[in-house]
Amino acid sequence: MSKQSTHKAMHTAMQPVLQLLTEINTFMKYEGITGSITYRQESSHMVRCGRSQISLNVSEEGEKYFVEIQAGQRKISGSTTAQANDSDKLKTLVSTLNERVKLMPEVPHMSPMTAIVQGDLNRFNADGALINLDSKVMVDLFKRCGEHFAHGNVEVSGAFSAGVYSYAIINTLVDAPVAYQGSDYNVELVLQLLDHDKKELRVADVGEALNQFDANSLIKQLDASYQLLTNTPRQDIEPGEYDVIFHADAFGDLINYLGYMALHGETYQYGMGMLQQDKHQIGSQLFGSNFTITDDPTDPEVLFARPVGENGIARQPFPLISNGVLSNQFYSDKDDCDRFGIARNNDIDVASIKVATGNGPADFAAMVKSCTKPTLFISFIHYMNLTNAAKGEFTGSSRFGTFLIADGEIKAHLYNQRINDSYHRIFNQIEWLSSQLHHVNMSSTYGMRSASSIACPRFVKVNKVKITGSNAPGKG
Numbered sequence: 001m002s003k004q005s006t007h008k009a010m011h012t013a014m015q016p017v018l019q020l021l022t023e024i025n026t027f028m029k030y031e032g033i034t035g036s037i038t039y040r041q042e043s044s045h046m047v048r049c050g051r052s053q054i055s056l057n058v059s060e061e062g063e064k065y066f067v068e069i070q071a072g073q074r075k076i077s078g079s080t081t082a083q084a085n086d087s088d089k090l091k092t093l094v095s096t097l098n099e100r101v102k103l104m105p106e107v108p109h110m111s112p113m114t115a116i117v118q119g120d121l122n123r124f125n126a127d128g129a130l131i132n133l134d135s136k137v138m139v140d141l142f143k144r145c146g147e148h149f150a151h152g153n154v155e156v157s158g159a160f161s162a163g164v165y166s167y168a169i170i171n172t173l174v175d176a177p178v179a180y181q182g183s184d185y186n187v188e189l190v191l192q193l194l195d196h197d198k199k200e201l202r203v204a205d206v207g208e209a210l211n212q213f214d215a216n217s218l219i220k221q222l223d224a225s226y227q228l229l230t231n232t233p234r235q236d237i238e239p240g241e242y243d244v245i246f247h248a249d250a251f252g253d254l255i256n257y258l259g260y261m262a263l264h265g266e267t268y269q270y271g272m273g274m275l276q277q278d279k280h281q282i283g284s285q286l287f288g289s290n291f292t293i294t295d296d297p298t299d300p301e302v303l304f305a306r307p308v309g310e311n312g313i314a315r316q317p318f319p320l321i322s323n324g325v326l327s328n329q330f331y332s333d334k335d336d337c338d339r340f341g342i343a344r345n346n347d348i349d350v351a352s353i354k355v356a357t358g359n360g361p362a363d364f365a366a367m368v369k370s371c372t373k374p375t376l377f378i379s380f381i382h383y384m385n386l387t388n389a390a391k392g393e394f395t396g397s398s399r400f401g402t403f404l405i406a407d408g409e410i411k412a413h414l415y416n417q418r419i420n421d422s423y424h425r426i427f428n429q430i431e432w433l434s435s436q437l438h439h440v441n442m443s444s445t446y447g448m449r450s451a452s453s454i455a456c457p458r459f460v461k462v463n464k465v466k467i468t469g470s471n472a473p474g475k476g
Helices: 003-030 088-102 135-148 215-230 248-263 265-270 334-340 364-369
Strands: 037-048 053-071 075-082 153-173 177-193 199-207 240-247 294-295 320-321 353-355 375-388 393-408 407-414 419-424 430-433 439-440 451-456 458-470
Touching: 003 153, 003 177, 037 088, 037 135, 053 088, 053 135, 075 088, 075 419, 135 153, 135 215, 153 430, 177 215, 177 353, 199 215, 199 393, 215 393, 215 407, 240 248, 248 265, 248 353, 248 393, 248 439, 248 451, 248 458, 265 430, 320 458, 334 439, 375 419, 375 458, 419 430
Parallel strands: 240 375, 353 451
Antiparallel strands: 037 053, 037 153, 053 075, 153 177, 177 199, 240 458, 294 320, 294 353, 375 393, 393 407, 393 419, 419 458, 430 458, 439 451
């Protein structure tokens, strides 16, 4: 089936849901009720592997309708499962909530409900191959990995998740719902080397369609790391400041936390992040001039480009950090925005974050050759946490292969290294960013399926990162 035919089929499958939303919305208007109805759906497949054994192989489906009613400065919400032909069940929920909303306390700062966006904004981008995915595709990845490394004393672990998800929203200030349907897969493949201090290596991948998945590439990447680790000596390093090259997977975690620390408008208003309102405003120079972040659903280089948020807000090109300058912050939640008298402008939960590339090395060999003085290569950051949010300070441990590079060569592999630094320092000390993008999976495994990723340069070099010690046995 062609991509166009698949999208048409998905559109047809969603029609009963859109018709039901319209029917219930019309019923609410007729009854003089002000409110909104949101639909969420998923079809998910998951395979987990642990110690070279499949520990989980499951498929599940779910759908739910969420109703919210507002009467003056009172509000109430509820949810239910329902079939597309079961309008009576939803009407009963609406009527019950409408009776109960009068019992809710008034919220003095609550503003009136606003209309959701209208127009030609529905998108049905799901890959039909991921709806009824044969789990053999998923299991075979772990089987092939085990066979490839059969010569070594290793154990294979990881997870492979894939599926399709939908959402649609309507409210009583408009006549038609807006909807999105998409799909994703995300893979994590971990190799534990039992003859090498049980060191672990990891690769990860994320995509929108099954034809983007490449098992050969994942195993090849893992094999390259395996060869590096088993053919280089282990070395200890002293705590201090080191130039560090972060792989996109590690840098993506830094960006993910930055979203909370600086780009989340509600966090800023509550004074819970790294920006202070008396020092930092829109237009402030926060970071180095080579650092730019956008949220742009029209950008062909990002994944999961959704034109409307789950809150019904239209999504346009949305610059966040422009050459180090704070350009925008996400305001997504109506309750918080009402509290501070600020209009919603986006939906952070469906953002298409991209860190702009630079002119740095695009492949691993060129990256290694570029390092003339001692430089650490950190592929992933593990157990990352904030130590002082107000100062932008964080900690995290490198994991899944940390290497020392010097004189254009891999000199040694290291125990996992502890990073203790701040966002104010890290993003002001970027020497270069790779010229090639890499997509980093950020999807949550809790609640209904909703894909998320961050597009980052494949490698990012940051100077003078504070390394406070290693996680070697007996060390800090």
